[in-house]
Amino acid sequence: MGLISFLTRGLTKTRSNLVMQLDGFSGKITPDTLEELEEILVLADVGVATAGKIVTALGERAKKHKLDAGQLREQLRDVIVEILSPDEGLRLGGRPSVILVVGVNGVGKTTTIGKLANHLKSEGHKVLLGAADTFRAAAAEQLEIWADRSGCPIVRHQEGSDSAAVVFDSISAGKARGMDVVICDTAGRLHNKKNLMDELGKIGRVIDREADPAYKEVLLVLDATTGQNGLNQAREFAQACGVTGVVLTKLDGTAKGGVVIAIRDQLGLPIKYVGVGEQMDDLRPFAARDYATALLFEEEQPWT
Ligand SMILES: Nc1nc2c(ncn2[C@@H]2O[C@H](COP(=O)(O)OP(=O)(O)OP(=O)(O)O)[C@@H](O)[C@H]2O)c(=O)[nH]1
Ligand SMILES: [Mg+2]
Structure with a gap:
């Protein structure tokens, strides 16, 4: 299974909450939209400080590119990718x-x-x-x-x-x-x-x-x-x-998948792996872009 499908399955609970609420937005992105979005992010455990940072970045993008609510998810995803990047793998190569x-x-x-x-x-x-x-x-x-x-x-x-x-x-x-x-x-x-x-x-x-x-x-x-x-x-x-790095487990059982973003943003620690189940193959290396996509979209997007 590819990483996106794997994460899409694991992040079901977090995503369904987020997406349901994001779909409620329409028209221009106003300060009210951003305020509501901030609350939604806090509920997904992104944390107050990081949620604030995200909506500030989105507000700037909205102003600059005259965005409307239909583009919100895509823009949100890009802002989250920026925070979660770069991906860092394990430091292998020692003996041992x-x-x-x-x-x-x-x-x-x-x-x-x-x-x-x-x-x-x-x-x-x-x-x-x-x-x-x-x-x-x-x-x-x-x-x-x-x-x-x-x-x-x-x-x-x-x-x-x-x-x-x-x-x-x-x-x-x-x-x-x-x-x-x-x-x-x-x-x-x-x-x-x-x-x-x-x-x-x-x-x-x-x-x-x-x-x-x-x-x-x-x-x-x-x-x-x-x-x-x-x-x-x-x-x-x-x-x-x-x-040197974080492994986040039990994402499969929670709507708090946003905490990944807070960990990276507030502590500067890279997320190296994520676990979404109890079986042997329920662990994958973390990838910012795939994670953010699975957090916000049901299916693989053509632009991923
Ligand atoms: N759903 C789910 N369960 C998990 C995941 N990772 C671990 N578990 C379950 O969490 C429980 C505790 O796992 P352990 O690996 O024993 O945890 P531990 O940190 O070693 O525990 P201690 O050694 O007692 O501190 C077990 O029932 C695991 O099957 C995950 O990603 N998803
Ligand atoms: Mg143990």
């Missing part, structure tokens, strides 16, 4: 590249790792998984199931052992076995728990020491259904462990 996956409890970290391992493997990369969630009972077993499904080796220690030691061993095994990518799971943690956040800092330093920091990725997994709360989580994690 190391991806640390972090986030609060239950956002979809382990599932995302399974999907990502499968995706990278299908692109020809040799992937090893590190079970550095040593905290939650059965966390390593859960990752092992994904390792089996995606056909990737896994490094795991006993429950309760030091997570930084698992990361160390995973990188060593990755080097010894000629892996391209090592993806390490971590235990879910609340962003206000200082000692747990410090632990991520420690793991990050192990990666910097043992692997090439130029190819280190710290992916923050955010659950799209939490909407604007994700922004606060992102701020804290970014400070604690130098997040």
